[in-house]
Amino acid sequence: MQTIKGTIHCKYNSNFIQSIKMWKLGGNIFALLFVMIFLSSQALAQKGSRITTVVIDAGHGGKDPGAMGKHSKEKDITLAVALKTGQYIEKYLPDVKVIYTRKDDRFVPLYKRAEIANKNKADFFISIHCNANKSSGPFGAETYVMGLHKSKANLDVAMMENASIMFEDNAGTTYDGFDPSLPQSYIQFTLFQSEYLDQSLQLAYDIQRQFKDRVGRRDRGVHQAGFLVLWKTAMPGVLVELGYLSNPTEEKFLLSEKGQVYLASAIYRAFKEYKQEFEKQNKVVAKAETKTTRPDLKYRVQFYTNKKNIPLTNRRFKKVSDVQVYQQNGMYKYTSGEFSTPDSANVHLKTVKKAGFKDAFVVVFKEGKRITLKEAKQLK
Ligand SMILES: [Zn+2]
Structure with a gap:
């Protein structure tokens, strides 16, 4: 892929931080208004008291195979687990509408996946992937939320997943010059502050707990990194790495019907738990926020x-x-x-x-x- 120069700015958040700075410095009334509008829209966004729409995103597809195992392609496993996860949700949580970014082996650009979620005003975005490493040693599952990576290993995962845009036409303009293979492209995520971080982290921990306790996977933890697909979605979101295709034992598990059923039901159970907890807490918060708050x-x-x-x-x-x-x-x-x-x-x-x-x-x-x-x- 050609190297594209330039940086992206995190639309909402850099504006937001800028506005606060302006507000503090000069008491600029417009900045203050902006902050107030931003905060009230934020409060509204969090007050959606129920979770009724979820997007299940099967990573890669079509000409983008994702990571390659000895006997497997990431795109096939992500699709199988995504469809199964969606089926569980449809069956056992009938009040939730499940939207898939793909239901067959086709290429869907990353920005399109986010667009699907944004257009449908989804309450949560769950992206499903598999990991790979040069060495066959590493194994286990991990879940990511959007943010700045704190280790090179996490950056590597984001780089690998973001490389999907190399299959897209016009990626240079679509992603404002973001080059997934350059570490400096990721510096912008220092400024990333998601109003949905807590919610995203909550589901991420729920998923990891299910993977560990109910599926017996090695728990590689919850991490943050700059994933373009999460960055473009305007809702809480997680990116799940089911396991390593480069590890023969894990690849076998990921390829098996049993493994896929276990992983899908774990994601479903975590989502159900999260939804119930969210809806319960929301009632409490909504009640509390009707009381007057002191801005200081x-x-x-x-x-x-x-x-x-x-x-x-x-x-x-x-x-x-x-x-x-x-x-x-x-x-x-x-x-x-x-x-x-x-x-x-x-x-x-x-x-x-x-x-x-x-x-x-x-x-x-x-x-x-x-x-x-x-x-x-x-x-x-
Ligand atoms: Zn992937």
């Missing part, structure tokens, strides 16, 4: 404290989203997420605890300064 109060989930200032890119923060640090009494304190109500923060607290930070708790800031929950209550 922000709630975060504190999960870690250290005497040293640890970079936010550190491995230990890999499993939590939107990490920030503040200093108090000579200690560095690390938080995840930022919410306008304690109830929303409490919902996020569950996710952080699930990620392994059992002692996490909700803290509150007034105009950036830590206060106690009691003080916050008295302000209302």
Whole structure:
């Protein structure tokens, strides 16, 4: 593929950050309006209280075979597992509409897959893939959400999957010059902040737990990386790597009817669990948000404290989203997420605890300064 120069800007998020900067600097009324409109649309997006449409995306297809095993092509396994997953959802969750990006062996460009999801206003996007490695050693399943990679291994997976656009005509203009094979193309994802990150992570963890506990797969964890197909979708989304076609034992499992049924039912069960939990929590949040909120109060989930200032890119923060640090009494304190109500923060607290930070708790800031929950209550 030819090398295309130029960078993409993350449409919504860089604008958003820009606006906040403008707002802070000059009190620009238009920027303030923009932020307010953005935030209210964001609140609306999250208030969809039910999950009724899901897009199941079978990776690759047609002239794009994806990863190659000794006896298999990724595109065939992703299609089989995607169709089975969709069938389970259709059968056991009849209130959910399942949309497939492909139902047979055909080539569908990445941007088209995202377009299908966006046009149908899907509530979730699940992309199904298989991994491969130069060595036959690695095996196991992992699930990705959109974001900046924290290891070269994760970047490699995104590069491999994004290489699909090499089969597309006009990829240069479609993706604004994004070159999937250049590490510097991925730097832009530093700015990526998804309003759907928590939801995406939630399903990702649910899927991995199902893979591990119910299908006996090796759990390679939940990661973030810059996948174009997730980047272009305007909803929560995950990209599942079912296993390694380069590992003979795993390839055999992935090719088997039994293996495909197990993996598909695991994704289905995780989705069902996620949907039920989401709909339950949403009722709570919707109720809480009808109370008046104070714009100067922000709630975060504190999960870690250290005497040293640890970079936010550190491995230990890999499993939590939107990490920030503040200093108090000579200690560095690390938080995840930022919410306008304690109830929303409490919902996020569950996710952080699930990620392994059992002692996490909700803290509150007034105009950036830590206060106690009691003080916050008295302000209302
Ligand atoms: Zn793939």
